Amino acid sequence: MSNAFSNVRTIVKRELKSYFTSPIAYVFIVIFLFLTGFLTFMLGGFFELGQASLERPFFSWHPWLYLFLVPAIGMRLWSEERRLGTLELLFTMPITPWQAIVGKFVASWLFLALTLILTFPIVITVNYLGNPDNGIILTAYIGSFLMGGAYLALSCITSAMTRNQVVSFIISVVLCFMLILAGLPAVSTFILDVLGAGGWLADLVGNFSVLTHFSGFEKGVLDSRSIIFFLSIIIFSLFTTGVILRSHRAG
Amino acid sequence: MIKVENLKKTFGPKVAVNGISFTVERGEVLGFLGPNGAGKSTSMRMITGFIPPTAGKVTVGGFDIAENPIAAKRLVGYLPENAPAYTDMTVYGFLDFVAELRGMRGDQRKKAIHRVVEMCFLESVLYQSVDTLSKGYRHRTCFAQSIIHDPDVLILDEPTDGLDPNQKHEVRTLIRRMGEKKAIIFSTHILEEVEAVCSRAMIIDRGQVVANGTPAELKQKSDIAGAVTLTVGGVTSAELSQKLAQISVAKRTAILKEGSSRVLARVFPRPDTVSGELARQVAEVAQREKWRLEELHTEEGRLDEVFRSITLPETVKEERK
Structure with a gap:
């Protein structure tokens, strides 16, 4: 067991290092911080709202921001290994495919966490200007982190499917967009009015949306169902990644 | 050390490897010969556990690669075709990563890296990023990776591909020397290499073993042998x-x-x-x-002639006549 842990740690270490030896990490962090700032202060109207809260001006953008930025981190995870041929090295090492899959995922998730932590100036700003409920902000951060993990895990699947990073990026954006779409009012209205289906179907579809589950976190609610929702997307996606990688090798 | 029984691999309707069996003992260097697409790389990928066979069984050092992959893979060093390596790492970083995955820690790891760096002449590029290396250096970096844990079994897919004549000579000498204590399988297109390095050679064509013996025995099959x-x-x-x-x-x-x-x-x-x-x-x-x-x-007979006469498709042979 300790062996499994140290193998995962070795892979996490390598992956994280490789983020920072290439420009990807820096470009990503800068763009992420720039966009969050822009969305919060310009489009989100942080000052105009006059509220000591980050829910609307800051966190409500996250599902949309992640839509494009998270697949950009995830797209290279496996497609790069396949393109370089290092997959063959990795899978002939004395480690299980699981350790490699989990290691690579955790590394990219940690990188996302780091980026999220670097948005701290906004927390300082809102605390300086007023008296926000910092508990709510913390749960919203946790929710955002879990949601990012779910997006990342989906990107893992698409990057395992192809050796072309662009294809991987586009497919994962589409997949993640569907997770957002399911929770939009327009979709539930469509189900209720046009399809004439019962409210149960609208609820069911809505429950598959990251928006539905993220909104609880934004309001400061740590709902175990939402946590399970995000974690199950992650576990399911990593499992699927494993199946896809195995089927490639089985030919 | 390596035991391969009736190994088969099909990709859809295409049969890549069709029932190969052989064993390699410690102290033997087995050369895999065959035209492109004969199934050499596929066989090696199955022996190293990268791809699962459709049928058949591979055991390395007594461990079944399908049932006990971790124990088997620990014994094996593998140089895949085209010598892949993480391009964003330095040579040292790459070797360090592999050594860590191989379970080496602290001083032991440093010593192991130092040893292979010396053996493969990598000192001058040690802190250079892999994507800036020339093909020869990159190849040797990947070769160094395969011997970093001093494995009992070495599987080398075209280890001298892309090297200059001096480097080829070095690598051959290295393989021959290591072959005294290890079980080695290596594939090549270069026939002199087989004579220089192998204790036994196997010619594979269309997924099957078509000839198997010492280089001298194979040469005997040549038309001009004894003339x-x-x-x-x-x-x-x-x-x-x-x-x-x-x-x-x-x-x-x-x-x-x-x-x-x-x-x-x-x-x-x-x-x-x-x-x-x-x-x-x-x-x-x-x-x-x-x-x-x-x-x-x-x-004495010539290997290239044996190779050609065995692996040329029948139709081509008739046209030549």
């Missing part, structure tokens, strides 16, 4: 053919080249002729006829 080639002066080709045809163990004589003053000819023996007998008799005739004999030697 006597001679250069003589002071005789016409017609007279030469006529006299040589009288030798009891000679089957036929071919005139290879006819100059103004000398003739180059080759005499083929009848089957089951004792080796050396034909050469002795040809020399006797030359002495008796007072020919000016400039050169005379018995052909």
Whole structure:
């Protein structure tokens, strides 16, 4: 067991290092911080709202921001290994495919966490200007982190499917967009009015949306169902990644 | 050390490897020969556990690669085709990563890296990023990776591909030296390499083993093996053919080249002729006829000819005739 842990740690270490030896990490962090700032202060109207809260001006953008930025981190995870041929090295090492899959995922998730932590100036700003409920902000951060993990895990699947990073990026954006779409009012209205289906179907579809589950976190609610929702997307996606990688090798 | 039983692999309708069986013991260097697409790389990928076989069984050091992959993979060092490596890492970082995955810690890891860096002449590029390396250095970096844990079993897919003649020589020497203590399988297109390095060679064609033996044994299968080639002066080709045809163990004589003053000819023996007998008799005739004999030697046979005659498709062979 300790062996499994140290193998995962070795892979996490390598992956994280490789983020920072290439420009990807820096470009990503800068763009992420720039966009969050822009969305919060310009489009989100942080000052105009006059509220000591980050829910609307800051966190409500996250599902949309992640839509494009998270697949950009995830797209290279496996497609790069396949393109370089290092997959063959990795899978002939004395480690299980699981350790490699989990290691690579955790590394990219940690990188996302780091980026999220670097948005701290906004927390300082809102605390300086007023008296926000910092508990709510913390749960919203946790929710955002879990949601990012779910997006990342989906990107893992698409990057395992192809050796072309662009294809991987586009497919994962589409997949993640569907997770957002399911929770939009327009979709539930469509189900209720046009399809004439019962409210149960609208609820069911809505429950598959990251928006539905993220909104609880934004309001400061740590709902175990939402946590399970995000974690199950992650576990399911990593499992699927494993199946896809195995089927490639089985030919 | 390596035991392969009836290994099969199909990709959809295509049969890549069709029932290969062999064993390699410690102290043996087995050369895999075969045309492109013969199934060499696929076989190696199955032996190293990268792809699962459709049927058959591979055991390495007593561990079944399908049932006990971790234990088996620990014993194996593998250099895949085209020598892949993480391009965003330095040579040192890459070797360090592999050594760590191989379970080496602290001082032991540093020593192991130092040892392979010296063996593969990587000192000058140690802190250079892999994507800035020339092909030869990159190849050696990946080769270093495969021997970093001093494995009992080495699987090398075209280890000398893309190296210059000096580097090729170094790598061959290295393989031969390591082959004294390890079980090694390596594939190559270069036939001299097999003679220089292998204790045994296997020719694979269309997924099957078509020849298996020591390089000398394989050469025996060549058409010209045992034939006597001679250069003589002071005789016409017609007279030469006529006299040589009288030798009891000679089957036929071919005139290879006819100059103004000398003739180059080759005499083929009848089957089951004792080796050396034909050469002795040809020399006797030359002495008796007072020919000016400039050169005379018995052909050992050539691997490339054996290779061609075995692996050329039947249709092509007929066209050549």
